[in-house]
Amino acid sequence: MTYSTKLFIVLQGILFLLLSIFLQFPYVNTNEVELRKLLFHKRSYDRRVCPEAGITKVHTNLILLQIESVDEKAQVVTSNVQLICAWCDPYMSWNISRYNITELSVGSKHLWTPDVVLVNSADGKYSRNREHYALILRHDGYVRFMFQDLWKTICKVRSTYFPFDQQHCTIIIRSGSRDVQSIKFIQRRPLVGRSFIRGEWELINSYTEITDERVSDFGQVDYSLVRFTLILKRNYVHYFMKIILPFTLVSFVTLFTFLLPPQTGEKLTLNVTILLSLVIYLQLLSGYIPKSDDETPILTLFCNANFFLVVLSCIMTVYVSYLYHRPSTSYIACVPTHMKIILLDYLSPLVYCHVNKHLRNRQLLQHDMEEKRPRRLSSIEKHMCQLFTVTAPVRPHNHQAVELLKILHQIKAHIRSQWLIPLNSHNEYDIGNEFLKIDNRKRLDEWQHVALVLDRLFFILFSIAMPCTALLFVFPHSSIGNNFHSNLTNIKVQTSDAKCDLIYTPMIT
Template identity: 25%
Template sequence: MSEVKTAGLIFICFLLLHGFVAALNCTSPTPESLLNALEKELFPKKLLRPVKRFSDTLNVTINIAVVGILGVNEKAQSLTTFIWQIMEWNIEGLSWDEKECGTKRVSIPREKLWVPDVHISEFMDEDKSPKTPYVYLYNTGRVFDDKPVRVVSSCRLEIYTFPFDFQNCSLTFEPYLHFASDIKMIQGYAAEAILAGSRRVIQTRGEWELADIKITSSTLEISDGTYSDITFYIILRRRPLVYVVNLLIPSCFLITLDLFSFLLPPQSVDRSSFKMTLILGYTVFLLMMNDLLPVTGETTPLMNVLFSVSLALMVASLLETVFITAIQFSSSQYSAVPPWLSVLVLQYLAIVVCLPPKKKNNCITVSIPPRAADTAMNSSVIYSRAFQSISGGTPLEKPPPELALDELRKLSRDLKAIRLQMDKHFQGSNTSQEWQMIGMVIDRLLFGLYIIFISVSFITIVSLWIWNKSLEG
């Protein structure tokens, strides 16, 4: 019994001195000989972590290469990419002589080895990429595991600057079960080398392009222990040309047409009908282009705000045209302008829009009544001649002066009423003129707001485009 214990201790000491497995001895430099040696020394231990002691930490090196950017789902906040995942780790104590066994490396089935349980924490869907059953095993005990992975990962998308937006999505590689004391994730190549390699092998040339890759390593602390992880930040840039051509340029054309519609006379009915046609066309345009706009519940893209404000300005210009047209045709029926409105519009806003108010006409029509004697005499003469022309005979020798005076007064009042009506018709009352002036100031103010809005929108779009191009360079 003591001999068995002694032999067991010697075997354990031998394993501790030579590592997880001993150096392989091949009887001949043939695949069969190397496979037999692996079957004897390595494959039976595939359930154990390949280290000398349980307290030893296994270093797993991770690298990736972005092969394709398959899509970005703004509504689901997810990114779909196709990557090559490359992991490397060492099997302690495993080695063989290249000349003795006939090769420096050999491909063996993945299920024959212990493989780290490294996963991507942002995974949202099943991996549907093709399975690779083999890994490379080198004569130094180095394991090289390269496999394709179709990753549907969660990503917080920021689409405020759409279509000039950048998206920063992360892929975090970490062990699912093993703590940092068991498995430590090690960064392989530098971020610049991974970016250059990804750009060489990337296949898709769609809406998105790979702008940059950044790498950070960290440890996640929980109550039971800490996890080691490596995070790759995939920075994507959207190609904005298709959205500029299909969305921004047509929208700018329609807004410009509405801007030039202010050159039409405001009292014309054609101006309001023209604006109604533009609003209808802009609404149909937004409905047709709705599929091109991103849909998300967190942030509203700047372009959506631009379209909403443009539509609001079109509706406001139509309402203003209706208001001015009503003033032009019905201002004589309105009551007096409120003092606060007159001061605000005619004194302040009129100066802002460079439209000084018209000066009021202070001329007063004064009629001088004739003398009573002249009136009586003239009335007698007029009515005498009138009676003579009617009767066809000799005029009355003495017409009644009271009747002539009354008729003359009625005629004077009728003439004054006709003159006042004609003055009101051609010159308008003070109230009507004030309302018409208010309409002109509001029309000029909205025209200025239109110019400012179009200028700011154009400058913003050009600035975002230049900024996008500078980051690309």
Template identity: 30%
Template sequence: MMFDIIKVVLIAMLMGFGSASEEQHRLINFLFNSSRYNPVVRPVVNESDNVDIRVEIELDQISDVDEKYQTLKAIIWLTQRWVDEYMTWDPADYNGLEEIRVPSDLLWLPDTIMYNTKSEGSNDPLMTVYTKVIVKYTGNVDWSAPLTMISSCMVNVHLYPFDVQDCDIKFGSWQHDKRFIDYEIGKVPETMLNLNGEWDVLVITGVRTDRTYVCCKGKFYPDVTFNIKIKRKPLFYVVNLIVPCVVISTMAIVEFVLPCNSGEKVSLGITVLLSMTVFMLVIAENMPATSDSIPILARFYVVTIFLVSFSTVMTVLVLNLHHRTYKLPRWIRHVFLEVLAGVLCMRDHIALPSQPTFYKSDQTQFELVPSIGGDRNATNEVKDEALLMTTEFMDVSENGGYRDGVNKDSYKNSTARLNRLLVELLGNVKFMAHRCQEKDHEENKKLEWQMVAKVVDRFFLIIYIICVVTMDFIMFLQINSMEKTHRMTVEDE
């Protein structure tokens, strides 16, 4: 008795006391009379009958798709329709009143839950939503409510960020099997109401299934599953992840163009490699820790890091060739400076060493002859003796004999001394010529190795460009192939 009084008072409060018509008062008192209706009892006259629940959803907006935790957060409008055999009346008895709106807690409600929920509050929002229910005179009940659902979604990151995901939202009764409650799919929307900046809804489909569980053998539990196929908008990731990766990878080309004498080739390669590693870590933070598949963007970064590392190794090899000083083997000269240089059209860019133009002596080794008083004194002595001999020679030529005070022996001694000094000076000149010739040979050897390094550097540059272009082409083909597959799947559905 007390329960009936509380229910009547609650109904009066909710209906606004004076706002409802007399017919609504009479109808509500009739329908919710405790002797006639109990909200905990299934609304069927015959206990062997089941209640058919038609489930419909309207996808309002996708809030978030968490790839790392593999969840879908969406705002949906959930509608459940069924027939309550106790909620019937004759509109003629109530001045043509055909439907009423009453609080949902006054009626029997199905224990529909979302099976694949991953929200912290479990199914509390679904079970405790307090929206009004539309009841028609035929017994049809419409219960609609906006809900924020967090469901599990097995994210396939194989084509990230050009991926298409299939996320399921599964509804069913928790305690009633098919004998008591049955489900069917109602209207299925094609798209969501509000657009999302990251995802596009391709198609929404529904399917009904009967399942048996280990806990309850022999019982079939019906459920309805709505599949939401969504496609990611890749522009954000192209601008913030792919374009920087392409730009950084092209910086490795500058590494080959940079001259070896600059000393910055290896430093540039290491800097590019560190930059790629930072971007790789950014991708890894947003990806699930799974080994089922590797995102195509992550594979792109891995291959790019490998190519940049390989370019650094090739740069070290080029620098090693550039700084060699021993004699260039003939087969290396033939392979690189003749064959490969011709293939790469670099013959005009190779400055081969010219033949030495220094004086060559029959002697194989020259030694400096020590002079008394040093080299400068020896040179002065040669000058003095040459001046003296020139004067004496002029005197002899003009007078037809020797000058007074200069005899023949003295002239011969001066001549011998001058010859000795000239021989000594000539030896020093030959030694310097030999040292210059040796230095020229060493420079020629270095120049040959530098030309080899230049050809190898150009060869590695072409290999790197071919690898980068091939990698980008293969990535494009994979993305294009998968997009065609998804497009055909959507058209078939």
């Protein structure tokens, strides 16, 4: 066999294979085209009429993909959802053994679809996104319609426990023109593997309720309503790390202002700096806190409470500084008796600010001042008189001694008239001033000790008040008022899907 003969046999095989493939595709395509012509063109089909005689059972299920936004002021929740509806259309069934096709993708304009409307819609425009989605038609007449849309629903948003809040929102759907005698909604089996896209909100739980209710008083007609209840929880990590924690730490720095000594003069400066920092944080918080008219968020109360404590600490710091640095006047008032008893006697040991050691140091200082104080001028005069006094038995032996004694008496008289009397009066005035200064110093020491006791007392009070405000803010979200989990979350509802192969026989054989 020559080389050309072998090449001819190979090319003949390839040509035969390609010819068989091209002949098979038109055959399959002809089956689908023929089936579509029989289903939608050669037979009369009115898509405005319900497919089943009597009540058409529509199995429905809602898949929440993401919470787009929550408007607390307008009480509107925008959610990205997928709605799945399944029903039986016996008029659209065929024999699978003849056409070898199990299912078709059909546009919504060729088949009947339930006119689902959103009852609690907050959007005035009717969404037509569902018209762009195809339906899945199975050989036994099973039809599945799944479309995705953004729904704006009215929801009572409670912003009291922001950002630790949970919301209880409901999406209600029904047929727009068919009552319960024509369309009956049934909960469909949930899809496995669908995950919620976590953003600011997290889906905690969901359940479905199907009831027959009268929508309006016009006509004695009931409609089949489906309530998809969603329990949402806000992700508070962002708010806690970016807002709450820094605001709390800045507020807690206020405690250290009471630990600074009053004589430093930096207590009020630190307080004013903290106050300005909190004002800046409040400006940032105003953009995050929900604006609700009927409820005040607990975060607002927490910020206002901390701001009030910082302002109060500024006032207390000014008062303590005023008590410690009393005005330097000629007379300082005494500490009132009741203040001495309450602050110095009772509260001073409790706040670990003892008065005995302080007073002992002041007494030692006063004793040193008295030791260094000059003697009284009367004692100097006494010594001088003893020096110039001559006793009676003394007899001068000569005239020079008598003259010397007279000169000494004249010196004594001159000293007494010129020095001792003015010095004595001036000394008495200085003594009075010295005693007044010592008395004023004692009173000033008492006022300073009162200021120290009050400073330590304010530190203890603020150390208790600030953690209490933080605890009252963090833990109320777990209280009964914020617990949205009701008994309905534990209801076990029977779910099913449309089963058409057990009920209807194929219409096209």
